Amino acid sequence: MVHLSNHHCHTLFSDGKTSPESFVKKALEENLVSLGFSDHAPIPNPGLTGMKAEALPDYQQVIARLRDTARDHLQIYKGLEVDYIPGVISVNSTHIVNANPDFTIGAVHYVDQFDDGTYWNFESGFRQFQRGVDEIFNGDIVVAVKRYYTLIREMVNDHRPDVVAHLDRIKKLNRRDRYFNENEKWYREEVIETLQAIARNKCILEVNTKGYYSGDSDDTYPSKWILEIANQLEIPVHLASDAHHPDHLRSGFDFGLKQLKAIGYKNTFVMLDHCWQDSNLIENRIYIF
Ligand SMILES: [Zn+2]
Ligand SMILES: [Zn+2]
Numbered sequence: 001m002v003h004l005s006n007h008h009c010h011t012l013f014s015d016g017k018t019s020p021e022s023f024v025k026k027a028l029e030e031n032l033v034s035l036g037f038s039d040h041a042p043i044p045n046p047g048l049t050g051m052k053a054e055a056l057p058d059y060q061q062v063i064a065r066l067r068d069t070a071r072d073h074l075q076i077y078k079g080l081e082v083d084y085i086p087g088v089i090s091v092n093s094t095h096i097v098n099a100n101p102d103f104t105i106g107a108v109h110y111v112d113q114f115d116d117g118t119y120w121n122f123e124s125g126f127r128q129f130q131r132g133v134d135e136i137f138n139g140d141i142v143v144a145v146k147r148y149y150t151l152i153r154e155m156v157n158d159h160r161p162d163v164v165a166h167l168d169r170i171k172k173l174n175r176r177d178r179y180f181n182e183n184e185k186w187y188r189e190e191v192i193e194t195l196q197a198i199a200r201n202k203c204i205l206e207v208n209t210k211g212y213y214s215g216d217s218d219d220t221y222p223s224k225w226i227l228e229i230a231n232q233l234e235i236p237v238h239l240a241s242d243a244h245h246p247d248h249l250r251s252g253f254d255f256g257l258k259q260l261k262a263i264g265y266k267n268t269f270v271m272l273d274h275c276w277q278d279s280n281l282i283e284n285r286i287y288i289f
Contacts, residue, residue, distance in 0.1 A: 005270035005279070006249055007036030007079055007163070008105060008206065008240035013059045014040035014051045014081075017245045024066050026246035027074055034075040034271055037063055038105050041080040041096055043089050047118060048110065050083070056099055077102040077271050081165060084151060085110050085119070090159035103271060105206065106161025108151045109169075111144070112136050120144075122172045129173050141179045142186055145170055149190045153197045160201050162276070163238055166208040166221035167194070175217070182223060191226055199233040204269050204276060207260065209252025210242035220256055228263050236269045236276070 009023055010016030020037060027035040039059060040050040051059060060078060067076040080101045082091045089096075091104045110119035113136070120132030137144040148170045156164060168191065174180060180187060198205055207227065211217035220227070230237065239256045243249050260268065267278045 004030070004032050004250065004253065005034040005036070005272075006032060006240050006243065007034075007077065007103065007238060007271060008038050008081070008165070008208065009035070009243040009249065010039050011037065013055055015049065015244060020062055020066055022246045023243070023249065024070055024074065024076065026249050028070070030250055032074065032249070034077065036077040036079045036103060036271060038079040038081040041082045041089070043083055043085070044093070044095070045085070045088050048083075053095065056095065060099060075272060079103045079105060081105045081107055082161060083110060084108055084155035084159055086151070086154070090155065091161050092159050102274065103163065104161040105163045105165045106155050106159070107165035108148060108155065111148050111151060122169060126173055133179075145180060145187065146190055149194045153194050156197045156201050156203055160203060163204045163206050164198055165206050166210070166242070167205060168222040168226060171223070172211060172216050182225070192229060195226070195230055195233055195235065199235050204238050205230050205235045207237050207239045207256050207268070208242050209239070209256045212255055213241070213248065213251040220252070220259060224259060224263065227260065227265070231263050231265055237265060238270065239268045
């Protein structure tokens, strides 16, 4: 039996569209067994978006209240999606540790800076993406992509989150191999080295369906071939939709589950009773960190 759960959603506390209450209502309708909020943690840099620092105590209180109210029907967890930006933020930053999240999702959304101090990201369209490759990485997409994966490995090795978000999100603008081909040796080696770091540090790998249901990709983050290697390395996975609206709480899950089963994954991990657990419960195996 698959216990569906989603530990990646965003509310009005960061860039989500609706209140935490609306997510709880939808999770109850959808019979989820547990729900984890993962709003973007405050980033101590004025140019970068995330939750406002002063909203963090409120976020904690609202989730605690919802957890109590829904207690008999749904387990609710307080998570944070925490950027890794060297020298700026990681899961070990004081404000993150003090917030005492039930779980952390580690993500690299920002890769190095332009001369004016703004960060390169994958959200601002092709022109800005190309400008980053040209100005920060001397026009070399291979160097740019390698830098992205290096940052993920740094995060996993030195600032370990519970879950690694959307591993290959750098492919967001790479449809039809616009910038690189995932079959190229250098790319595969970079990804495999990163998976090995994830396995060594016993992180959970997120299988994120947002690119699939929003039309940015025909596949999950990460791609199927990456999940095949993750399975060989016995890396546990968690299926998540990165919902910014309650209507997307389970979006892409049918595709994601089908994909995982085809690869040979026997289970996904969900947080239940404050532990990440095997969701099909056949072996009742609990993943201990
Ligand atoms: Zn993210
Ligand atoms: Zn997210």
